[in-house]
Amino acid sequence: MREIQAEEITSVVAEAIKNINFHIRPDVKAELQRALEEEASPLGRQSLQLLLENAQMAAAGVLPLCQDTGTTVIFAEVGQEVRIVGASLEEALQAGVRLATREGRLRHSIAVHPLSRGNSGDNTPAVVHYHPIPGKALKLFVMAKGGGCENASAMAMLPPLASRHGVGDYIVNIIRTNGAAACPPLIIGIGLGGNFETAPLLAKRALLRKIGEFSPDPETAKLEKVLLRRINELGIGPQGWGGSITALSVSIETAPCHIASLPVAVNVECHSHRLTEVKI
Numbered sequence: 619m620r621e622i623q624a625e626e627i628t629s630v631v632a633e634a635i636k637n638i639n640f641h642i643r644p645d646v647k648a649e650l651q652r653a654l655e656e657e658a659s660p661l662g663r664q665s666l667q668l669l670l671e672n673a674q675m676a677a678a679g680v681l682p683l684c685q686d687t688g689t690t691v692i693f694a695e696v697g698q699e700v701r702i703v704g705a706s707l708e709e710a711l712q713a714g715v716r717l718a719t720r721e722g723r724l725r726h727s728i729a730v731h732p733l734s735r736g737n738s739g740d741n742t743p744a745v746v747h748y749h750p751i752p753g754k755a756l757k758l759f760v761m762a763k764g765g766g767c768e769n770a771s772a773m774a775m776l777p778p779l780a781s782r783h784g785v786g787d788y789i790v791n792i793i794r795t796n797g798a799a800a801c802p803p804l805i806i807g808i809g810l811g812g813n814f815e816t817a818p819l820l821a822k823r824a825l826l827r828k829i830g831e832f833s834p835d836p837e838t839a840k841l842e843k844v845l846l847r848r849i850n851e852l853g854i855g856p857q858g859w860g861g862s863i864t865a866l867s868v869s870i871e872t873a874p875c876h877i878a879s880l881p882v883a884v885n886v887e888c889h890s891h892r893l894t895e896v897k898i
């Protein structure tokens with residue numbers, strides 16, 4: 619067995635959270651620059667310029683990319699030959715969130731109860747998904763997921779014989795209705811199949827894909843390209859000011875589903891797209 623100290627995990631997670639809050643991902647920056655070259659709408663272009671300036675200012679380390687420092691979502695791939703020493707993995711991860719919030723002076727964004735709304739004061743708890751993997755590595759996808767774009771997300775249980783076009787209509791209508799409020803240009807994760815609890819998780823997982831990468835499955839990739847075109851034809855544009863760049867990418871993850879069901883989940887992500895992958 620390989621032993622990993624809980625303290626090391628806490629420190630790695632804290633650094634990851636601070637890093638994603640202050641430094642735009644290179645693939646997102648490249649896509650925003652490409653969008654600036656392609657966007658014809660003057661207000662859309664101005665918005666893209668402001669987003670790039672904002673990213674440059676955030677990199678100085680004083681103010682983060684966005685005041686909403688998000689819910690921390692962690693996908694933890696845990697090697698079956700790994701033993702965590704000193705605390706549980708869960709405790710180590712949550713301690714990393716606390717440390718990052720304190721050191722990065724991040725806004726406190728988590729209400730401990732959905733109705734009474736008291737603030738946890740340190741951005742815990744993070745939402746953590748655990749997956750066992752073979753080997754001795756601990757891989758963590760760490761995401762800061764904004765509240766506004768999460769609110770734009772939705773899911774439906776469509777009839778099993780809904781056509782590809784019908785599935786597409788549902789997804790495009792979600793963006794038509796909610797997209798402008800989610801700080802576009804958007805990164806859109808879609809979960810297709812599974813069941814009522816797994817389709818949204820597939821959609822979140824779809825956001826882990828590098829921007830610009832399409833599914834290795836040709837049929838899925840074809841739908842991703844069609845949806846990206848249709849969403850960009852909506853005219854919402856950067857920050858909702860009108861234009862041809864409403865989304866930077868559409869990623870779909872699929873899973874087998876019941877013969878009576880066709881679950882579809884749309885997880886909307888904003889241009890900040892604060893996500894990183896670390897391996898311990």
Ligand code: SF4
Pocket residue numbers: 684685686687688763764765766767768800801888889890
């Ligand atoms: S949707 Fe994203 S960019 Fe907009 S306020 Fe929320 S975290 Fe910030």
